[in-house]
Each structure stands twice: as structure tokens, then as C-alpha cells.
Amino acid sequence: MKQRINLLIGFSVVALFVLMTVQCYLVKTAYEYKVAQFHTQIKNEIAQITNNYSDIDSALVSRKEVLYKSLSEKYMKGKKSKLDIKNGVLNAQSQNIITQKIKRKFEKDLPDFKIDFAVVLNKFILYKNEQEADTIFSEKPFIQNKLYGNLASLNHAFLVRSYVGTTNGTFENEEYKLLTEDSMYVSVIDWEMIILRRMMFILILSLFSIAILISLFVIAIRALIKQKKVSDVKTDFINNITHELKTPLATLGISTKILAQKNIRDNDENFNSIVNTISRQNNRLQNLIDQVMANSLAENEIELQKEKIEAEDFLLSITNDFKITFPKINLKTDFQTEKTILVLDKFHLTTAFLNVLENAVKYGSNTITVKTKIVEKQFSISFEDDGIGIAKNKQAFLFDKFYRVEQGNLHNTKGLGLGLYYVDQIVKAHQGSVNVISDLGKGTQFTILLKV
Numbered sequence: 001m002k003q004r005i006n007l008l009i010g011f012s013v014v015a016l017f018v019l020m021t022v023q024c025y026l027v028k029t030a031y032e033y034k035v036a037q038f039h040t041q042i043k044n045e046i047a048q049i050t051n052n053y054s055d056i057d058s059a060l061v062s063r064k065e066v067l068y069k070s071l072s073e074k075y076m077k078g079k080k081s082k083l084d085i086k087n088g089v090l091n092a093q094s095q096n097i098i099t100q101k102i103k104r105k106f107e108k109d110l111p112d113f114k115i116d117f118a119v120v121l122n123k124f125i126l127y128k129n130e131q132e133a134d135t136i137f138s139e140k141p142f143i144q145n146k147l148y149g150n151l152a153s154l155n156h157a158f159l160v161r162s163y164v165g166t167t168n169g170t171f172e173n174e175e176y177k178l179l180t181e182d183s184m185y186v187s188v189i190d191w192e193m194i195i196l197r198r199m200m201f202i203l204i205l206s207l208f209s210i211a212i213l214i215s216l217f218v219i220a221i222r223a224l225i226k227q228k229k230v231s232d233v234k235t236d237f238i239n240n241i242t243h244e245l246k247t248p249l250a251t252l253g254i255s256t257k258i259l260a261q262k263n264i265r266d267n268d269e270n271f272n273s274i275v276n277t278i279s280r281q282n283n284r285l286q287n288l289i290d291q292v293m294a295n296s297l298a299e300n301e302i303e304l305q306k307e308k309i310e311a312e313d314f315l316l317s318i319t320n321d322f323k324i325t326f327p328k329i330n331l332k333t334d335f336q337t338e339k340t341i342l343v344l345d346k347f348h349l350t351t352a353f354l355n356v357l358e359n360a361v362k363y364g365s366n367t368i369t370v371k372t373k374i375v376e377k378q379f380s381i382s383f384e385d386d387g388i389g390i391a392k393n394k395q396a397f398l399f400d401k402f403y404r405v406e407q408g409n410l411h412n413t414k415g416l417g418l419g420l421y422y423v424d425q426i427v428k429a430h431q432g433s434v435n436v437i438s439d440l441g442k443g444t445q446f447t448i449l450l451k452v
Contacts, residue, residue: 016213020210020213023206027202027206030202031195038188038198043160045110046184068167068178072085072167076171082136086124086136090146095148098147102148113194116187117150117184118150120141120142120146121180121181121182122139122182124178125178141154141183151185157185157186161183162182251277252278252285304429307344308341308343309341309342311337311372312339314346315335318350326361328366329368330367331368331370333370333371334369335372336372337372337373337374342379342450344430345426351422352427353383355422355423356420356446360385360444363387363388363390364387365443367385368384371384374452378449378450379451380449381449382446383447384444389441390440398436399424423446427448427450430450434449
């Protein structure tokens with residue numbers, strides 16, 4: 001059973017991991033699609049408002065062509081080097097003017113987006129004839145080759161368009177052609193938030209799905225663990241009840257055989273002793289059966305017969321009877337209250353208090369102190385002992401039905417694991433509470449709080 005449950009848990013973990021991985025992949029794919037869709041939207045909208053800047057300022061475009069022709073002819077005359085041409089293009093005086101005009105154009109025509117941009121020069125090539133090309137400048141897009149714009153880096157920008165321009169001219173009666181290529185890169189401020197807003201429904205749905213999956217997984221695991229625990233409890237209970245029943249049954253069997261002997265029947269003293277033994281073992285069997293039957297009731301099925309009593313006198317009667325049963329135990333009382341009137345069921349609470357006291361004896365206590373006091377308008381009854389104590393990791397299970405504290409894998413004390421469960425149920429039926437404070441080797445303190 002344990003191996004099957006562990007396998008189920010393992011498969012559940014793998015299945016949950018796979019489902020969450022698939023969900024994350026779908027979200028990532030949707031995100032990438034939204035980013036691509038957003039880039040396409042920006043490209044299309046920018047394409048509608050700017051082409052080769054002639055719609056922004058035709059005079060500036062003409063001035064640019066004049067500059068390019070002048071630089072090209074100076075290069076052909078040998079008065080300028082390739083580096084001079086590159087610097088002449090990149091440092092043209094009209095750059096800032098065009099940058100401001102394009103920026104205002106974006107602000108006017110794309111008011112929903114805050115856009116930074118850069119137009120970078122990629123190529124500057126001269127053709128003296130169709131076969132001969134003189135590459136003055138040809139590089140991959142770099143921000144250092146920026147012609148216009150206010151972008152500081154191309155790292156988070158994306159390409160919206162590339163523009164190839166051609167200019168024809170004549171120098172020294174020889175025709176030439178100038179080819180230039182520049183690219184526009186843009187970066188939309190807070191574009192991640194724009195994408196996330198557009199994906200809000202998908203994200204909420206995905207998170208909700210993941211939360212449902214995790215919740216169902218936790219519920220399933222808890223159910224499996226509970227099933228395992230119930231199975232272990234049943235096995236433990238069967239072992240315990242078998243052990244508890246064997247002793248009185250064996251004693252009854254032996255006693256019955258002894259009574260069959262004539263010399264025993266003729267001796268009144270021996271006969272009475274055997275009869276008393278049979279009676280005690282019979283009572284023990286009856287008590288075991290009654291204990292199982294009583295603890296099969298749920299909390300809401302317990303019928304209390306409440307009456308007004310004086311709490312201190314009630315506790316004294318219990319402790320006095322306990323001293324008679326366990327004369328070797330040093331039972332002390334420390335009542336810090338007087339004549340406290342409580343409304344409770346004497347029968348059930350007597351059994352509950354005796355269960356706590358007997359439990360202390362079972363686990364090595366020689367001295368037990370019963371204390372009373374008023375705590376936040378509640379009547380507090382503490383049972384402090386000097387027994388072996390209870391480990392911290394065991395205390396949460398003390399009030400579970402059939403649970404017994406083991407030492408290693410062995411239960412060295414007799415019992416069915418019902419005593420403290422019964423205590424908890426009875427106290428709850430009185431709308432009270434019970435808690436435990438303990439350390440291994442330092443004894444245990446059970447505190448019961450009841451309404452005044």
C-alpha cells in the first residue's frame with residue numbers, strides 16, 4: 001500500500017510538472033506572438049507617417065542629396081578619404097533639425113506611444129559604371145552610425161524599415177550613381193507593460209489554471225496521505241486490540257483450568273482468589289469493549305448531562321480516588337481558585353481527567369501536579385508530570401484516534417490510543433480547549449480550558 005501511494009505521488013508530481021511546463025510554454029508562445037504583433041503594428045503605423053522624410057521637410061531632403069553629391073565628388077577628386085566621407089555624412093548640420101521634426105511627427109500621429117528612434121547609416125557606395133563599385137562605407141547597423149534620432153542604444157530597439165536611396169550625377173563628363181542605405185530603429189517606452197496589459201486575460205486565465213492544478217494536486221496528495229494514515233491506524237488498532245485482549249483471555253483460560261482442579265475447589269481461599277481474578281479480567285475485557293464503543297462516537301453525537309458543580313471539590317474527589325488506585329504516585333494539588341461554579345457533565349469529565357492522569361503514569365511519571373487558575377475568563381486545569389515527555393514532532397498527533405506515542409518502532413506502553421482522543425472530544429463538547437506543552441526528558445503539561 002505504501003509503495004503504491006508513493007508511486008501515485010511520484011506520478012502526480014511528474015504530471016503536475018509537465019502540465020505546468022506546457023502552460024508556461026503556451027504563455028511564452030502567446031507573449032512572443034503579442035510582441036511580434038505589437039512590432040508589426042508599430043511598423044505599419046510608422047510606415048504610414050514617414051517614408052524618406054520628404055513628407056516631413058522636402059527642403060531638408062534636397063539639402064541631404066546636395067551634401068551627398070558634394071562629398072562624393074570631393075572623394076572622386078581625391079580631396080576626401082573614405083573616413084572623411086563617413087564623418088561628413090554622420091556629422092551633417094541638419095541632423096538635429098530632422099530629429100526634432102520626426103519626433104514631433106511621432107508625438108502628433110502616434111499619441112498613444114512614447115517612441116525613441118534612431119536612423120543609422122548602413123551603406124554609402126559609388127558606382128562609376130555598372131561594373132565598378134567603390135564601397136566608401138558598408139557596416140552592420142550600429143548606434144555610432146546614427147544619422148538622426150534620440151536612441152542611445154539599439155539593444156532594446158527593433159527595426160521598422162530600411163530605406164535604399166539612389167542619386168545620379170555627372171562628374172568630369174562621366175556619369176556616376178550613389179547608393180545609400182539607412183535603417184530606422186525604434187523603442188517604445190514601457191512596451192513590456194503594454195504587452196502585459198494586452199495579455200492580461202491570458203495571464204489571469206493561466207494563473208487561475210495553475211492555481212487550480214496545484215490545489216487539486218494538494219487535495220489529492222492529502223487524500224492519499226490521509227488514506228495511508230487511516231490504513232496505518234487500522235493496522236495499529238488491530239495489533240493493539242489483539243495484544244490487549246490476549247492477556248485477559250489467557251488469564252481467564254488459565255483460571256478456568258485451575259478451577260477445574262478438585263483441590264482448588266476444596267480450598268476456599270484459593271477458590272475465592274481465582275474467582276476474583278476471573279472477575280477482574282472480566283471487568284478488564286468489559287472496560288476495553290466500553291472504551292472502544294465510547295470512542296466510536298463523534299463529538300457532535302456525545303450527549304452531555306450537564307449540572308452545576310463546584311470545580312475544586314469535583315477535582316479533589318477525582319484526585320483522592322486516583323491516590324487510592326495509584327498509591328505510589330505523588331499526586332499534588334495547587335488550586336489558585338476557590339468555589340468556582342461550572343456547568344459540566346461529571347461523568348464524562350471524570351473519565352477525561354482520569355485518562356490524562358493515567359496517561360502520565362503510563363509514561364513514567366512519579367509526581368503529578370494538578371493546578372487551577374482563571375485565564376482570560378476561563379477556568380484552567382493543568383496536569384503537570386515529570387514523565388519521559390513527548391517529542392515536538394509527535395505532539396500534533398496526540399489527540400488523533402488510535403494514536404500512541406511510540407519509541408522507535410515499538411509501543412512499550414499498553415493501551416488503544418483512545419484516551420487522549422476521548423479527552424479532546426469531551427472538552428470540545430463542553431466548548432473548551434486542550435493543549436500540551438512538553439519536551440523529551442522534561443515531563444509534560446496538559447492544560448484544559450473550560451468556560452466559567
